[in-house]
Amino acid sequence: QDAPDTADAATDALNLTEANAAEVKAATEAEADDAAADDAAGGEGSGAGKVLHLGRAALPEEVAAWDIDVRPDGTGLPEGQGSVEDGEVLFSDTCASCHGEFGEGVDRWPTLAGGIGTLADQDPDKTLGSYWPYLSTAYDYIHRAMPFGDAQSLEPDEIYAMLAYILNMNDIVDDDFVLSRENFLTVEMPNADGFFRDDRDEVELPELTQAPCMESCKDTAPEITRHASILDVTPDTPDDGAESPPPMQ
């Protein structure tokens, strides 16, 4: 047997009664009308820009379950409160194994406290205390992502308490402070004014859109000033990581 034999069988099929021929014919006529309609609409037909009535309405309980974000203006903060004191216990139990009892960071896990006033240093220490402009971000993030590996497991009161403790470690609030939804916006973050919008267009682009030099661009022949091989932190070479290299920010 080879291909044409099968073809014979297919050819035989020609003579069979087509059960769904009538059905197809009906479809054919309906589509002709439809086609005229969509072509009249300009031949675009992709539906882009039109409301297509896809998806379904989200239920309030569903929106509530996922709408967990908190904004700088406090939108999204739930009812609740927590003290530095309670926070210290909770933090010690749930967070300190990675971040350290005083937010100093165990091994290469992130540091959460300290560094205020170091941002302009040669070696800035960027922490929740020294760097974060908004406290809302910390509430939001701890709730959505911490403890690492057990996200969204914390209750509002616990988060307020741990946050109070983290603020306290950073000398932003006193030992008897109780953080709550109500006083949330009164907390002043040290680096609140430390950010400005991207200004590369104004500051950098004028210099970086000049026609570049193509020939004899340097007066003296360039010399090597720094070598990656000195640090020797590249994986897959014999002494990987021998120089106790830095963690990633």
Place this chain on the structure above:
Amino acid sequence: QDAPDTADAATDALNLTEANAAEVKAATEAEADDAAADDAAGGEGSGAGKVLHLGRAALPEEVAAWDIDVRPDGTGLPEGQGSVEDGEVLFSDTCASCHGEFGEGVDRWPTLAGGIGTLADQDPDKTLGSYWPYLSTAYDYIHRAMPFGDAQSLEPDEIYAMLAYILNMNDIVDDDFVLSRENFLTVEMPNADGFFRDDRDEVELPELTQAPCMESCKDTAPEITRHASILDVTPDTPDDGAESPPPMQ
């Protein structure tokens, strides 16, 4: 430790004596001359179209080892000869397990004999005998690719003999025929004149480059004339291959 610490280390590196600075400087000057030269050549520089002097000369033994092709005019045929009689034995030993004692093909392995005069039939039988225009192709192919799974294992005399036998099975040569390099071009293949150059441009394109109909292209609604489901030979459906489907050509 974090990234800037490493940076410090790198910065320290700045003050090291650069052992190869002189070396690099020399390179720099040489390259400047070179650059002028290649830019003068029109800035193309890719080397496309130029002789680049890559590769090495092939040795005669090397060319001989790989230059195994045989052409219709006999170019490439080695010295040698073989009889139908010898071929029958050789074929039976080496080829018949797949192609059958009489070239009829075992199971779905290719047929090598028969079918002469069937090419215009509804069900043409295309074999070495009925279809192949040049005997050279058969010598070439058997040597380069057969026996399947033990390619390039045959000696010229063996190939001539088996080919004589295949021709004999196809009634192209007599039982006492001896095929050799010398008489190779005298063998007349039945379908030698059966081929012509692609003429789609002249025969098909005039009709197939007409602006196509877009609307109301058929007077009566189309009906289904054939169904793939009747053959039911598609894999991954419950009754795969139930209808003893055809091998591929």
Place this chain on the structure above:
Amino acid sequence: TAGLVPARAISQTAPDPLITEVQPWAQYLGDGVDVYPYGMPIEFESDVIRRNVPWLTAETASSINFTPIHQLDGIITPNGLCFERHHAGSIELAKEDYRLMINGLVDQPLVFTYADLERFPRENRIYFLECAANSGMEWAGPQLNGAQFTHGMIHNVMYTGVMVKDLLAEAGVKTEGKWLLAEGADASAMTRSVPMDKALEDCMVAFKMNGEALRKEQGYPARLVVPGWEGNMWVKWLRRLEVGDQPWEQREETSKYTDTLEDGRSRKWTWVMDAKSVITSPSPQMPIRHGKGRLVITGVAWSGRGTVSEVHVTTDGGVNWHQARLSGPSLDKSMHRFYYEMDWDGRPMLLQSRAVDSTGYVQPTKDVLRKFRGLNSIYHNNGIQTWAISADGEAENVEIS
């Protein structure tokens, strides 16, 4: 047509627990960055695979499998899903063991190592590769029920390689050199004759596909690329290029890949792949499961003669045709992706697509092709494909009046 646009589906009556309950993946850690140095598809996609049709051939070493085009989108075929056609299996040939010889009518026969190839100027081009036998099983009538099987002997890949003309320039082609024989290193020692004009125009020796090394089954470490021409010419594991004054008339260009017409005479040198298209979804392996309303019809189109300039889609078996929307880069001799979006009323349809290429060639119906070529030409079936869609969204490979 307003009546056909459904109102938004009825709201959920009870909240969806997938939303209201914290799911494991939203709570616990997933895999780290050290788990998959070379990534594979997620387990849920284990049905997106090349499939062979065991009954097609006597064994799997000279056989074919099919790209799951019905499940793909865009124009790039992932390397792991590019269909395979071997004549003696897929071999393992290390770069160190690779040699490419140029001989014949040249001033100096040469041997290149793999490292030599890398020193030539490189080009990057996206091309389709279609087997001349693609849709070949369908010449005489609909046989296989799935776009993967009817049209899956195709893939579309970005090649990086060097130009054949640059390689030949090294050896120096003599004026009598009008043909090029390409030969593979596998146990079929695959050979095809390529006219010198084509070889010099745009043929490449490619060593990368979609950025990485050629896959083993696509000719690692180097294959010939013959843009727009039948896949069999794209010799894999390329080991030799011979320059000659005549074509070689090898087995794959006489016994195979020649097109026998109704009168028993056969066309040879039918190298260029005519314009063709197919709707990949819906199709027999991709039924409509969402019921009536918005429906995205999609497919691919290509032409060995240039780019695809238009694709037309019909839902009524060719009475009325609509302009499909082409999406993604439109490149010479590359696949093109098309879409036709519509509101489906839930009634049976007869779906077809029709490609028009940049030369004005219009993809013909199967009946027109048969008028020219009869039923036995096996190769180069670029006829319009019909899928019959039933009211329950199932698709079937059919032919229509």
Place this chain on the structure above:
Amino acid sequence: TAGLVPARAISQTAPDPLITEVQPWAQYLGDGVDVYPYGMPIEFESDVIRRNVPWLTAETASSINFTPIHQLDGIITPNGLCFERHHAGSIELAKEDYRLMINGLVDQPLVFTYADLERFPRENRIYFLECAANSGMEWAGPQLNGAQFTHGMIHNVMYTGVMVKDLLAEAGVKTEGKWLLAEGADASAMTRSVPMDKALEDCMVAFKMNGEALRKEQGYPARLVVPGWEGNMWVKWLRRLEVGDQPWEQREETSKYTDTLEDGRSRKWTWVMDAKSVITSPSPQMPIRHGKGRLVITGVAWSGRGTVSEVHVTTDGGVNWHQARLSGPSLDKSMHRFYYEMDWDGRPMLLQSRAVDSTGYVQPTKDVLRKFRGLNSIYHNNGIQTWAISADGEAENVEIS
């Protein structure tokens, strides 16, 4: 320069047995077409993998690995080699379990299933995705010795997906809606604020990459695509889009992905990725092994602002620059491949490349960047990379005067 062009290498004195003896792969059958339903690279390419740098992070679930850009060519990154950056690991989220919510300042909050997404009009676009931290370890000086590590937080893929503007049109954005929060379904519940103009201009929700389903580690089954902007915004496992009148100032847009300048103040909203390029070969992991003579220098260039119009290459550390040759399609916000071919005299070189984009932006030196930004800005390091090539062809990551 004629003196530098070497004569063809000396002929082999004895015939090469790889040619004169029939090799096993030319005699025996290779693998059949049923062996690899989804193909993987040949064993000889087992060193072409994503690599992580264990000391960079405390653990692998919030970490990064790097695309082996030094071994790739062309402009497409194969899916299995696209670098990974997770904040809580790579999760398994089945299509059936997938939900996408739109809420906030819209007329009607909505929930889409995966099947719903497939019913929107689809687009196909090739875009680079670069992590804002790519080359970040190099701000203060050369640290890692390999293009994979200095520049490998990038990939370039063809996405198939639906336009964010079409999804938002379903919910009806209120006039006050000026920002969009994108949120992921993983245990980091990754969030980023995207200005509405960008969201409506060209953002996509993609479900295919290079033709097949998104890979697990790239956000299966759906991710956000934010063309030309920093990779962190391309939220994976996208589960929610909220429309708001203000940005959210989330952790990844305040604590991270903000650029601290020398005076201690920090730039925020530095979304667009400036034009950048790197020579991928030769490079520290890709030394020149063939000695002097013809040398192909290659690399990639990209710009978040448009296309790359020119790449310049210098071999003398920036004294003289040459136009590189761009090869392959030049697409908006996509990688571009460049080559500079030369005759190498075997002496040390200082190699650099410099991209110029369609807006006229010229890739700066690292020193110019440091002049603007100091040493501590971590992100958005698009400074010119220098490789020092030694006489024996080794390459090292260096900085020069």
